[in-house]
Amino acid sequence: MIVATPTAGHSAARDLKSSVRGSNQSGLRAHNERLVLSLLRLHGPMAKVEIARASGLSAQTISVIMRGLEEDGLLERGEPIRGRVGQPSVPMHLAPDGAYFFGLKVGRRSVDLIMVNFVGAVLGRVHLTHPYPTPDAIIRFALGAMEELRGQLPADQSGRIAGLGIAIPFRLWDWAVSIGAPASDMDAWRSRDIQAELAALVDFPVYLRNDASAACGAELVFGSGERPREFLHFFIGYFIGGGLVLNGSLYTGRTGNAAALGSIPVPAPDGERVQLVDVASLAVLEQRIRAAGKPTHTLWDPPQGWDVPSDILNRWISDSCNALAYAISAAASVVDFEAVMIDGWLPAPVRKRLTDGTEHAIQSLDINGIDRPEIREGTIGQDARSLGAASLPLSERYLVDFNAMLLAG
Numbered sequence: 001m002i003v004a005t006p007t008a009g010h011s012a013a014r015d016l017k018s019s020v021r022g023s024n025q026s027g028l029r030a031h032n033e034r035l036v037l038s039l040l041r042l043h044g045p046m047a048k049v050e051i052a053r054a055s056g057l058s059a060q061t062i063s064v065i066m067r068g069l070e071e072d073g074l075l076e077r078g079e080p081i082r083g084r085v086g087q088p089s090v091p092m093h094l095a096p097d098g099a100y101f102f103g104l105k106v107g108r109r110s111v112d113l114i115m116v117n118f119v120g121a122v123l124g125r126v127h128l129t130h131p132y133p134t135p136d137a138i139i140r141f142a143l144g145a146m147e148e149l150r151g152q153l154p155a156d157q158s159g160r161i162a163g164l165g166i167a168i169p170f171r172l173w174d175w176a177v178s179i180g181a182p183a184s185d186m187d188a189w190r191s192r193d194i195q196a197e198l199a200a201l202v203d204f205p206v207y208l209r210n211d212a213s214a215a216c217g218a219e220l221v222f223g224s225g226e227r228p229r230e231f232l233h234f235f236i237g238y239f240i241g242g243g244l245v246l247n248g249s250l251y252t253g254r255t256g257n258a259a260a261l262g263s264i265p266v267p268a269p270d271g272e273r274v275q276l277v278d279v280a281s282l283a284v285l286e287q288r289i290r291a292a293g294k295p296t297h298t299l300w301d302p303p304q305g306w307d308v309p310s311d312i313l314n315r316w317i318s319d320s321c322n323a324l325a326y327a328i329s330a331a332a333s334v335v336d337f338e339a340v341m342i343d344g345w346l347p348a349p350v351r352k353r354l355t356d357g358t359e360h361a362i363q364s365l366d367i368n369g370i371d372r373p374e375i376r377e378g379t380i381g382q383d384a385r386s387l388g389a390a391s392l393p394l395s396e397r398y399l400v401d402f403n404a405m406l407l408a409g
Contacts, residue, residue, distance in 0.1 A: 216243020
């Protein structure tokens with residue numbers, strides 16, 4: 001049962017300590033537990049002596065913490081590793097069923113809810129396409145989808161759901177005309193607080209973040225491969241958006257809308273000056289497909305099933321790569337980031353073409369005076385916004401700051 005008392009819901013995350021290293025003071029036990037869980041998430045299975053060395057905590061403190069986390073079901077023991085001398089080393093790792101999280105992505109053409117376990121594996125999803133989102137419809141969808149996915153857990157595990165994260169475009173009412181929605185329907189978003197409303201209806205905390213920033217956050221928590229300390233992240237959905245990582249941490253800015261990369265001025269294919277969102281968005285691809293008299297619905301189903309005429313797709317990719325190159329050059333003049341990641345609601349081959357094409361396009365620009373950042377593919381894909389949403393309760397309740405982990409490592 002998902003519905004709970006109106007008093008359930010919002011809970012302020014505990015302030016994380018500014019210090020990276022652990023403390024043996026009893027008042028900081030929650031911080032130390034998060035530090036241990038974060039080290040295991042970052043490095044994988046580790047023995048107690050390795051965790052003590054990486055955290056700066058005493059072996060005795062680590063033993064107490066690990067025992068408590070194991071009793072709480074958050075950690076599991078691995079197979080002992082026998083060395084030449086002394087007792088065998090027992091690596092500890094995160095327990096997949098230690099906690100579960102919901103991630104709700106609200107998009108302009110579709111809405112998704114996923115359920116992930118403690119190690120970030122997606123256990124289930126519910127997807128729905130719509131002409132445009134309204135607050136009432138999204139709340140109904142979220143409640144129904146959470147109940148459906150929660151019902152897939154064993155009875156003794158359903159109480160381990162630890163939170164819901166929401167990834168949603170900010171100021172949805174500003175885009176009513178662009179998405180073909182009645183202004184009156186979209187104006188409802190001005191006075192509705194979907195985070196508070198859902199928090200009053202569920203028995204766990206609810207968190208919210210801009211959808212593009214959430215997609216970038218998913219790279220930090222769940223991404224594979226080496227993570228640069230500074231990078232710019234593009235997510236191509238109905239509109240293109242962005243995220244920014246500085247010194248290993250997601251930077252969301254004063255209003256939570258930092259790295260609004262879709263607003264960067266770029267040259268259009270006809271030479272006019274437009275915004276990046278007017279070129280490198282799926283909305284543009286949808287318009288071109290519709291103008292050709294072809295169906296557009298496959299764009300908003302899971303992207304593996306895209307059916308887009310090749311000539312239209314090729315032109316859109318070419319235009320998008322040129323526009324992305326200009327936007328990256330402008331951003332690199334302000335922030336000296338190491339890499340750019342390009343991801344989106346895209347088939348993997350299309351994402352690769354966009355990444356390779358942008359790398360080629362930026363080589364032709366005169367950007368003397370700055371270092372060209374490396375252009376990479378994002379590693380999450382279509383679930384980046386949903387996973388980024390699910391990472392919010394995970395991070396707020398169980399992890400320390402990612403930048404702290406880089407320093408601790």
